[in-house]
Amino acid sequence: MAFNQYPKVVTHYVDEFEYESVNETGNKVLVDMYDGDKKRAQSPTELLLTALSACAAVDVAEILKKKRRSFTGFRVEASGVRREEHPRAFTQITLTFIVESDNATIAEIEKSARMVVDKYCSVATTISDTVHIEVVGKVQK
Numbered sequence: 001m002a003f004n005q006y007p008k009v010v011t012h013y014v015d016e017f018e019y020e021s022v023n024e025t026g027n028k029v030l031v032d033m034y035d036g037d038k039k040r041a042q043s044p045t046e047l048l049l050t051a052l053s054a055c056a057a058v059d060v061a062e063i064l065k066k067k068r069r070s071f072t073g074f075r076v077e078a079s080g081v082r083r084e085e086h087p088r089a090f091t092q093i094t095l096t097f098i099v100e101s102d103n104a105t106i107a108e109i110e111k112s113a114r115m116v117v118d119k120y121c122s123v124a125t126t127i128s129d130t131v132h133i134e135v136v137g138k139v140q141k
Contacts, residue, residue, distance in 0.1 A: 007023070007024075008023070009021045009024075014030075017032050017033040017034050018034075018040075019031040029041075031047065045080070045082070048127075049078040049093065050078070052078060052093065052095065052133075053076040054076075055121040055122060056076060056116050056121045057076045059121060060097055060113050063112040063115075063116070067112075069099075069103055070103060070104075071099050071100055071101040073098075073100030073140070074098070075098050076095055076098070077095070077098065078093060079093070079096075080092065080093040080094075089131075091131065092131065092134065093131055093133050094133075094134045095117070095133065095134070096138060097109050097113050097135065097138065098140060099138070099139055100139075100140045100141070101139055102141060105139065107137070108137075109137030109138075110135055110136070113135040113137060114135050
């Protein structure tokens with residue numbers, strides 16, 4: 001994976017509460033602020049949870065592979081707590097790493113996830129001064 005020191009996206013207004021972000025290679029992400037049945041895309045805060053969980057997932061999966069831990073399923077569930085008053089910033093985010101494996105342990109999943117969140121995930125380290133990030137590991141056999 002190539003390192004891009006100067007990533008860039010451009011976000012375009014589409015309609016009332018809809019936007020489209022495009023990166024330098026043309027990949028698009030839809031964003032909206034609708035509620036309920038009008039919702040077609042993630043909100044900006046949901047995209048932050050997505051970015052954080054994806055960033056951490058990539059590194060944790062690689063660590064498990066290097067430790068020769070096999071898995072048939074791997075997912076990260078991200079949930080957050082936000083302030084009620086403006087700005088409604090996140091105060092806490094919980095990342096739950098759920099691994100379907102016969103040879104991985106909860107302890108090594110949590111240790112790997114904590115190391116990734118504290119040292120390697122650029123999204124986590126960007127927000128860690130203002131948001132408490134908790135990691136939880138679960139193994140399903």
